[in-house]
Structures are given as C-alpha cells and as structure tokens.
Amino acid sequence: MAQIELRNVQKFFGAVQVIKDMNLTIEDGEFVVMLGQSGCGKTTTLRAIAGLETVTSGEILIDGKEVQNEKAADRDIAFVFQSFSLYPHMTVYENIAFPLRAVGMSNSERDKAVKEVAEILRIPNLLKRRPSALSGGDMQRVAIGRALVRRPKALLMDEPIGALDAKLREEMRAEIKRLHISRGSTSVYVTHDQIEAMSLADRIVIMHDGVLQQIGAPEEVYLKPANLFVAQFVGSPVMNVADVSVSGNGGDVSVVVGKADAGFAFPQSTLGNAKAGHELSLGIRPEAVLLSHDKSDGAIEVKSTNIEPLGSHDIVDVQIGSEVLRARTESGFVSGEGQTVWVNLDPTQAHFFDRASGLSLRGHE
Amino acid sequence: MSDLTIRNLFIIPTIAFLIIFNIFPLLYSLGYSFTDFRASTNAPANFVGLQNYHYLLTDPFIWRNFTITAKYVIVSVTGQVIVGFGMAMLLNRDIPLKGLITTLLLLPMMLSMAVVGLFWKLLYDPSFGIINYGLGLGKFEWLADPDVALYAVALTDIWMWSPFVMLLSLAGLSAVPKHLYEAAEIDRAGSFYTFFRITLPLVAPIVMIAIIFRTMEAFKTFDLAYILSSQPTAELIAIRLYKMAFLEWQTGMSSAFAYIVLVMVVAITNIYVKYLNKVKER
Numbered sequence: 001m002a003q004i005e006l007r008n009v010q011k012f013f014g015a016v017q018v019i020k021d022m023n024l025t026i027e028d029g030e031f032v033v034m035l036g037q038s039g040c041g042k043t044t045t046l047r048a049i050a051g052l053e054t055v056t057s058g059e060i061l062i063d064g065k066e067v068q069n070e071k072a073a074d075r076d077i078a079f080v081f082q083s084f085s086l087y088p089h090m091t092v093y094e095n096i097a098f099p100l101r102a103v104g105m106s107n108s109e110r111d112k113a114v115k116e117v118a119e120i121l122r123i124p125n126l127l128k129r130r131p132s133a134l135s136g137g138d139m140q141r142v143a144i145g146r147a148l149v150r151r152p153k154a155l156l157m158d159e160p161i162g163a164l165d166a167k168l169r170e171e172m173r174a175e176i177k178r179l180h181i182s183r184g185s186t187s188v189y190v191t192h193d194q195i196e197a198m199s200l201a202d203r204i205v206i207m208h209d210g211v212l213q214q215i216g217a218p219e220e221v222y223l224k225p226a227n228l229f230v231a232q233f234v235g236s237p238v239m240n241v242a243d244v245s246v247s248g249n250g251g252d253v254s255v256v257v258g259k260a261d262a263g264f265a266f267p268q269s270t271l272g273n274a275k276a277g278h279e280l281s282l283g284i285r286p287e288a289v290l291l292s293h294d295k296s297d298g299a300i301e302v303k304s305t306n307i308e309p310l311g312s313h314d315i316v317d318v319q320i321g322s323e324v325l326r327a328r329t330e331s332g333f334v335s336g337e338g339q340t341v342w343v344n345l346d347p348t349q350a351h352f353f354d355r356a357s358g359l360s361l362r363g364h365e
Numbered sequence: 366m367s368d369l370t371i372r373n374l375f376i377i378p379t380i381a382f383l384i385i386f387n388i389f390p391l392l393y394s395l396g397y398s399f400t401d402f403r404a405s406t407n408a409p410a411n412f413v414g415l416q417n418y419h420y421l422l423t424d425p426f427i428w429r430n431f432t433i434t435a436k437y438v439i440v441s442v443t444g445q446v447i448v449g450f451g452m453a454m455l456l457n458r459d460i461p462l463k464g465l466i467t468t469l470l471l472l473p474m475m476l477s478m479a480v481v482g483l484f485w486k487l488l489y490d491p492s493f494g495i496i497n498y499g500l501g502l503g504k505f506e507w508l509a510d511p512d513v514a515l516y517a518v519a520l521t522d523i524w525m526w527s528p529f530v531m532l533l534s535l536a537g538l539s540a541v542p543k544h545l546y547e548a549a550e551i552d553r554a555g556s557f558y559t560f561f562r563i564t565l566p567l568v569a570p571i572v573m574i575a576i577i578f579r580t581m582e583a584f585k586t587f588d589l590a591y592i593l594s595s596q597p598t599a600e601l602i603a604i605r606l607y608k609m610a611f612l613e614w615q616t617g618m619s620s621a622f623a624y625i626v627l628v629m630v631v632a633i634t635n636i637y638v639k640y641l642n643k644v645k646e647r
Binding site: 086087099150 | 551
C-alpha cells in the first residue's frame with residue numbers, strides 16, 4: 001500500500017495540453033475517484049501514474065520516491081483497463097496467474113495466490129474458462145483479480161465498469177466498494193459517471209479541460225461546489241443555473257431570477273461574498289426549488305412548462321422570467337403543463353457564482 | 366432482373382468454368398491413372414488396374430524425388446517463416462517511410478517465377494555471378510554442385526516468398542491489441558516473456574495460414590527449380606512428374622503419380638488445418 005503524490009504535473013500531446021499543472025496527494029489506503037467528461041485528462045493522469053504515459057514535466061511520487069522516469073513494470077502498480085485487456089488465449093486461471101509467472105513466483109505459491117483471489121472475487125468455478133466464454137461482469141472480476149493477485153502498492157482503475165449494462169454496473173460498484181473495504185488498497189478510479197464517483201469515493205477529484213476543479217469528499221463537492229462546472233457536473237438531475245440580480249442591503253435581499261417581475265427574499269447571510277449589483281448566477285438543485293399549490297409568503301406565481309415523471313418523483317419545469325427552473329416534486333404533484341403553481345427557493349441550499357469566472361462566492365470555510 | 370437472376374448470372378459461369386477446367390480433367394486423369402495410355406501414340410488405353418500405383422509406390426527413384434522435395438519444403442518454408450516473421454517484427458513499429466519499405470519488400474513475390482529463376486541463375490553464375498563475387502567464393506558452383514543445388518533453389522524461394530509470410534505476419538502482429546502489451550507491462554512481464562506468451566500465441570493462427578500456403582506451393586514447385594538447376598539431387602517431384610508426362614509420355618503412369626502427390630498434399634494440409642483449428646478455438 002502506498003501514498004501517491006503528483007507535483008506540478010503537465011502533459012502535452014503535441015501542442016495540446018491535456019494535464020495542466022496538476023497537484024494531488026492520494027493518501028495510503030484512500031479510494032480516490034477522478035471524475036470528469038471524456039477528454040478532460042483524467043485517464044491520461046491515471047495512465048501517467050501507472051507509467052503507461054510519460055509526463056511532460058512535474059513529478060510523480062509513490063511513497064515519497066520519484067517514479068516519473070521509471071517504467072510501468074518498476075512502479076509495482078496494478079491497472080484495470082476499461083476494455084479489461086484479458087489475455088484472450090489464456091484461461092481465467094492463467095490470466096490471474098500471469099503477473100506472478102512473469103516475475104517467476106514458484107508454482108505452489110502462485111496456485112495459492114490465484115485460488116485465494118478467485119475466492120474473494122467469487123469466481124473459483126470460472127478458472128478453467130477462457131475470457132471469450134465469460135460475461136462482462138465476470139471478465140471484469142477476472143481483470144480485478146489479475147490486478148489484486150500480486151498485492152500491488154496501488155490499484156488504478158480506468159472506467160472498469162463503463163462497458164457493463166446499468167444493472168450489472170450497480171452490482172459491480174457495490175463489489176468494488178466491498179473489495180476496497182476488505183483489502184484497504186490505495187485505489188484511484190476514473191469515471192465520467194458522477195453516481196459511481198459519489199458512491200465509491202473517499203474523495204472525488206473533479207477535472208475539466210485538464211484542470212483540477214475541486215477535490216473533496218462526495219458530500220462536500222455536492223453541497224459546496226467550488227464553481228459552476230462542479231455544480232452542474234455533480235448531482236442528478238443537474239443543478240439549475242440561472243442568471244439573477246440581487247438588490248437591497250441588510251436584513252433580507254431580493255433575488256430576481258431571469259428579470260422576473262418579483263424576487264425571492266434571501267437572508268443576507270446566504271449570499272456569501274456576493275454583493276448586490278454583481279453579475280451573478282444562482283445555482284440551485286431541483287430539490288431546493290419548492291412548489292406548492294397555495295400562495296405562501298415570498299412565493300412567486302409561475303406556470304409549469306414540462307413534466308418528466310420518473311416514478312419515485314417528478315421533475316417539473318417552471319418558467320420564471322426568462323429562466324426555466326427544474327423542480328423535484330412528489331409524483332403527480334403537478335397534473336399537467338400550463339398549470340399555475342407557486343414557487344419558492346430554499347435559501348440554505350442556494351449557491352451563488354460569479355458569472356464571469358464561474359467561481360463560487362460562498363465564503364470557503 | 367430479379368435477385369435470383371442476378372445471382373445465377375454470377376454463379377453459372379463460375380460453375381461451368383469449374384466443371385470444364387477443373388472437375389472434368391480431374392476425373393478424366395483419375396480414369397487415365399488406371400490405364401497404360403500414352404498421349405504420344407494412337408494406341409488405345411488399356412485398363413491396367415492399380416498397376417501404375419503399385420509400380421510408383423515401390424519405385425525407389427520416385428521415393429528419392431519425394432525425399433528431395435521434403436527437404437526442399439522444410440528448408441524453404443522454415444527459412445521463409447524465420448525471415449518473413451523477422452521482417453514483420455521489424456516493420457511492426459513506427460518507422461519513417463514504412464509504407465514505401467513494405468511495398469519494396471513485397472516486390473520479389475510479385476515477379477514471375479521464371480523471371481526470378483533466370484535472374485538468380487545469373488546471380489549464382491560461377492564465373493561472373495555477383496554472389497560469388499560478393500562472398501569471395503571464387504568459382505563456387507552453386508547450381509552444379511550436387512550437395513548445394515537444392516539449397517540454392519530453396520534460398521531463391523526464400524528470397525522470393527519471405528515477403529508473403531511477412532505480409533501475413535504483419536497483419537497478425539498489428540491485430541494484437543495494444544492494450545494487451547500495456548497489460549503485460551503492468552503485469553511486469555519482460556520483453557521475451559511478452560513475446561513468447563502474448564505475441565507469438567496470438568499471431569500463430571495467421572502465421573499458420575501462411576505456412577499452409579507456402580507448404581502447398583513449395584510442394585509443387587516446378588518452374589524455379591527447373592530453370593535453376595538440372596542436378597538430379599534437385600529434382601523435385603513436380604519436375605519428375607513433368608518429365609514422366611511430357612518427355613517420356615507415360616500419360617497413364619504420370620496421372621497416377623499426380624494423384625499420389627495430390628493425396629499427400631491434402632494429407633499434409635489437413636494436419637496443418639487441424640492444428641489451426643485447435644489454435645483458433647481459444
């Protein structure tokens with residue numbers, strides 16, 4: 001097990017910079033998920049840690065030792081590929097045993113290690129099969145088995161369950177978590193699926209365009225997004241972002257969404273560093289957009305424009321001025337489009353961002 | 366035109382061609398192989414039963430031709446696989462002018478066998494050939510030395526057909542997914558271990574196909590050997606067969622001979638195909 005540290009890592013492919021000045025410390029035994037859209041540099045970062053990709057500048061340290069110039073084989077790190085990369089001409093047993101054979105481990109030790117890993121992954125019945133005879137989930141178990149069998153310093157996973165169908169993904173997600181808890185290995189996991197990230201990670205690293213956006217525990221990035229990108233990337237359904245203007249000073253301020261006729265009253269304290277007159281964006285999750293059928297204090301009368309029934313709840317779009325906000329309601333709360341409802345916003349769950357820089361204006365505690 | 370008509374338009378000429386030029390002669394010569402027919406005379410063919418086969422299979426001279434051919438096939442195909450696979454390994458990386466180099470390397474196999482034979486005869490020439498000049502071998506008789514002639518022919522065949530093995534091997538090598546090599550690197554496999562445990566097993570089926578083709582071709586080599594050397598030690602079965610059929614005019618006997626060769630080639634190919642299927646199962 002090991003601590004992994006990136007210091008000022010930069011990576012260029014030709015003229016394109018895919019990793020921009022990355023600094024990150026992954027603690028021993030930690031499960032870190034790198035989250036971002038495709039092409040954001042997360043996979044490149046992971047491959048750089050593994051040694052499958054060189055870095056243009058900066059240092060990569062494993063247990064305090066610089067490894068950026070070492071070959072992948074010398075870093076003692078295991079990697080689970082998105083495509084599983086099982087050796088097609090070998091049986092499951094031979095696949096898992098491969099890393100041990102490659103370094104010349106004795107037959108008996110090897111056999112013991114392979115069977116032990118197979119037991120942990122619940123695949124002892126598959127050992128004699130070839131990869132082509134396995135289901136996607138089992139292939140992934142074998143790939144993880146091959147990575148775990150030699151007890152590497154760290155386990156890197158590149159969208160390991162991205163190729164599986166939704167139900168299997170959920171199962172494997174739980175399995176990966178279980179494995180991490182039981183083995184405690186330092187793990188770095190790359191995904192573009194924020195639900196996967198939220199459910200697996202000790203800490204999430206969010207990347208965009210090669211730049212690290214925020215590092216934090218799942219609830220931290222969910223509740224306190226550092227900028228508009230994180231705010232909209234984490235959470236489903238996506239957080240509403242609307243142009244707002246703020247007026248008034250002291251006591252309650254009035255937050256006007258989309259140049260509507262009326263504003264919402266927010267306590268000054270919820271504004272953070274935002275000031276009246278700023279060009280602001282309001283970020284508010286659908287669950288904090290509160291709809292009611294009756295007029296209440298501070299609520300604004302609006303019309304619903306679209307309803308998405310999702311079984312456990314509905315997503316209702318309402319038009320406020322020039323903006324559309326999505327609200328999460330109980331199923332069937334709003335019966336149809338064009339219905340008049342009263343909307344209010346929960347100030348404690350509101351996020352204000354500088355419209356130009358996208359940065360959160362919440363005072364960072 | 367209906368789909369069926371179009372289909373028939375394509376299929377009927379092919380079937381007719383096959384029947385007239387392949388199947389009919391095949392059956393006709395099978396009939397001849399049981400007779401004492403000679404195409405050079407007007408004498409009618411007499412049915413002699415299995416006499417031709419019996420004679421050929423017990424003739425020690427014919428077996429000498431088979432031994433020579435076996436030696437030739439083994440040396441020539443082995444050489445082609447080693448050289449061809451080696452070239453493929455060298456080309457299977459990012460090198461400048463890769464396309465041009467590959468094309469140039471393919472040139473020998475695009476030439477006619479007879480032309481290659483005539484040129485190599487000049488190259489091997491004892492008094493002014495460039496091979497003796499380059500190797501400083503004086504007046505070494507490549508094609509007239511009974512111990513060397515066969516191998517000289519095999520060498521020419523290797524030169525000509527290694528590119529074929531290279532082409533197929535290259536296709537096989539580039540079809541091995543890059544991520545398997547990355548996985549092997551992560552698994553701490555050295556380059557030799559990776560080659561023997563990953564590359565070779567994955568390329569084996571396609572190299573096997575190259576070997577099948579080259580063995581069949583080498584088995585029936587005629588023109589190259591006929592032009593290059595008249596040494597009895599380099600008399601391949603195809604040459605023996607040619608002499609029997611068209612110099613000695615033993616049409617019935619040579620038909621039987623051709624059938625024996627056919628059965629042998631089919632048998633050898635079958636062994637390969639069995640192995641190929643075994644390899645492909647995984």
